[in-house]
Amino acid sequence: MDRKIIIGLTVLLIGLAIAIIFAVIAFLSKKSIKKHDDFNTEKKRIGMWDFTKQNLPLFISLFGLIISLTGIVLLIN
Structure with a gap:
């Protein structure tokens, strides 16, 4: 196989693994x-x-998707 x-x-598989795990x-x-925080209202300032801290896994999951897109681009070229 070509290098x-x-x-x-490799980049595609690593990106997909990161995206799936953190998603x-x-x-x-x-x-x-959501189970433990149902009584809180939306008026709470954050x-x-x-x-x-609350959305870090989501950000890392999106980063994994970007890595997998990079892998796809490497495969196309």
Whole structure:
């Protein structure tokens, strides 16, 4: 196999693995937070750091999707 294809497949698989793992973590954490936080109202102020802590798995999952798109581009070229 060509070296570019091997690198592209590796990047694609790593990106997909990161995206899937952290998407599952984000889903499970949102589900557990929602169970325990039903009594809180939407009027609660949330700071930037709290927002980042709460959504970090989602951000990493999106980063994994970007990595997998890079792998696809490497495979096409």
